Amino acid sequence: MRAKYVMSEVFLGLWRNISMTVAMIITMAVSLTMLGAGLLLYNQVDVIEEYYQTNLEVVVYLDRDIDQPTTDQIKADLEASGYAAQVKYESQEEAYDRFKETFEESKDLVASVDPTVLPAAFRIKMNDINDADKLIADFSEREGVYQVTNQRDILQQVFDILGGAQRLTLIVALVQGIAALMLVANTIQVAAYSRRREVAIMKLVGAPNWFVQAPFVLEAVFAGVIGAIFAFATLIAAKFLVIDGQFKDLFSLMPPISMQSILLLLPILTGISALISAITAWITLRFNIKV
Amino acid sequence: MNVFIDKGEFVFFIGPTGAGKSTIIKLLLREEIPDKGKITVGDTDVTRLRRWKTPAYRRSIGCVFQDFRLLPNRTAAENVAFALEVIGKPKSVARRVVPEVLELVGLGGKEHRYPHELSGGEQQRVAVARAFVNRPLLLLADEPTGNLDPDTSIEVMRLLDRISRTGTTILMVTHDSNIVNQMRRRVIEIENGQIVRDQARGVYG
Numbered sequence: 001m002r003a004k005y006v007m008s009e010v011f012l013g014l015w016r017n018i019s020m021t022v023a024m025i026i027t028m029a030v031s032l033t034m035l036g037a038g039l040l041l042y043n044q045v046d047v048i049e050e051y052y053q054t055n056l057e058v059v060v061y062l063d064r065d066i067d068q069p070t071t072d073q074i075k076a077d078l079e080a081s082g083y084a085a086q087v088k089y090e091s092q093e094e095a096y097d098r099f100k101e102t103f104e105e106s107k108d109l110v111a112s113v114d115p116t117v118l119p120a121a122f123r124i125k126m127n128d129i130n131d132a133d134k135l136i137a138d139f140s141e142r143e144g145v146y147q148v149t150n151q152r153d154i155l156q157q158v159f160d161i162l163g164g165a166q167r168l169t170l171i172v173a174l175v176q177g178i179a180a181l182m183l184v185a186n187t188i189q190v191a192a193y194s195r196r197r198e199v200a201i202m203k204l205v206g207a208p209n210w211f212v213q214a215p216f217v218l219e220a221v222f223a224g225v226i227g228a229i230f231a232f233a234t235l236i237a238a239k240f241l242v243i244d245g246q247f248k249d250l251f252s253l254m255p256p257i258s259m260q261s262i263l264l265l266l267p268i269l270t271g272i273s274a275l276i277s278a279i280t281a282w283i284t285l286r287f288n289i290k291v
Numbered sequence: 292m293n294v295f296i297d298k299g300e301f302v303f304f305i306g307p308t309g310a311g312k313s314t315i316i317k318l319l320l321r322e323e324i325p326d327k328g329k330i331t332v333g334d335t336d337v338t339r340l341r342r343w344k345t346p347a348y349r350r351s352i353g354c355v356f357q358d359f360r361l362l363p364n365r366t367a368a369e370n371v372a373f374a375l376e377v378i379g380k381p382k383s384v385a386r387r388v389v390p391e392v393l394e395l396v397g398l399g400g401k402e403h404r405y406p407h408e409l410s411g412g413e414q415q416r417v418a419v420a421r422a423f424v425n426r427p428l429l430l431l432a433d434e435p436t437g438n439l440d441p442d443t444s445i446e447v448m449r450l451l452d453r454i455s456r457t458g459t460t461i462l463m464v465t466h467d468s469n470i471v472n473q474m475r476r477r478v479i480e481i482e483n484g485q486i487v488r489d490q491a492r493g494v495y496g
Contacts, residue, residue, distance in 0.1 A: 197362065202377045204320070204360070205349065205350070206352075211377060
């Protein structure tokens with residue numbers, strides 16, 4: 001009975017102040033979308049790191065004019081160094097095959113490259129990828145070695161981009177979040193003002209504090225939950241339209257963002273949003289109008 | 292000032308504007324908390340009442356104001372029922388008690404009127420019904436006849452008198468000398484926050 005009264009008050013309050021309600025929900029949705037995107041990126045960095053950790057190689061490119069004994073010597077030294085778990089020789093022909101395979105779709109590019117331009121290389125699986133710098137220091141100055149590259153350094157750039165994107169989303173989420181909370185506080189004040197007569201009478205006849213506050217707090221929670229649902233829908237749409245759609249090629253470089261991790265965001269975003277909205281509403285009531 | 296009011300008494304507080312009459316009401320409702328001194332209602336020390344205990348305390352008090360304070364979008368019966376609703380009484384209680392109380396205040400048959408369809412006197416009687424529906428030990432009235440004409444005022448006073456006879460203590464703040472003179476009840480006159488007169492069967496002065 002009382003629950004019914006509270007709910008009708010909640011919807012009446014939101015409806016009476018509809019423009020503010022919409023503004024509140026939109027800012028919340030934007031903030032939560034950004035927060036969700038930030039969380040996904042955070043997760044993504046972990047996934048990529050794990051994905052490549054086992055596959056990362058250090059590549060020792062050899063001079064094109066290297067002779068066989070030097071090659072054998074380098075191989076022996078690499079194996080003896082203790083860093084390498086597996087040393088695989090890739091001849092110039094193999095390198096060219098790999099190149100052709102990688103750029104299969106760009107026939108012109110393949111045609112323009114002379115097979116002898118590509119260097120032979122040792123592809124090394126490391127015991128511990130963190131020792132890569134030591135190995136690079138030991139071998140990069142050697143006779144017959146053209147260059148030593150750590151694939152992780154290349155990956156690092158991807159991480160930097162992801163990290164930057166992540167920071168950006170979190171900053172936008174924070175700024176929008178603050179705006180959303182101010183709108184919540186404002187909406188609650190307006191709602192409390194338009195219902196001050198009821199509030200005064202309720203207090204007079206001894207309604208418990210939670211009962212007086214409930215409609216206002218629930219108004220904020222309701223808006224928060226709707227905002228979270230919109231944010232969730234936006235993230236789902238982003239997955240299908242952007243990641244799996246228009247920019248599929250770009251995103252195929254990294255492991256796919258799983259549907260599961262997006263679904264997991266629904267309870268997280270809803271919970272965060274509802275809780276913070278409720279606390280904001282409650283504090284507003286306590287300090288601004290002393291309900 | 293120091294004053295003791297016994298259970299079931301009917302007391303008028305009179306005095307010039309700004310003397311502190313309405314402050315007494317606010318203190319008793321715990322809308323304001325005194326800097327010093329002590330107020331006890333029944334067994335409750337109001338001055339030391341915890342904030343979260345205030346609602347429960349207020350349920351033992353009924354209150355009527357000059358401006359009626361009814362909800363405009365609710366009928367007379369709904370206004371009275373609201374007082375029961377918000378303290379969690381089941382609907383069945385409201386269905387039984389509300390008509391009784393409205394009958395008591397002489398509004399039988401007008402339960403479904405909205406406040407704007409009622410006269411001032413009738414609205415005040417709805418307010419009295421709402422204050423009384425929880426059978427409070429104490430009824431506070433802050434110039435309840437301030438907005439009413441003399442005849443209507445007398446009707447409302449008769450009503451308060453009947454409630455007083457049920458054993459409810461009534462504290463009424465007023466400027467209305469006619470009423471005080473007719474009722475012949477205890478009169479406490481206040482000036483500048485001090486009691487200047489406390490008479491058992493007093494007149495306005």
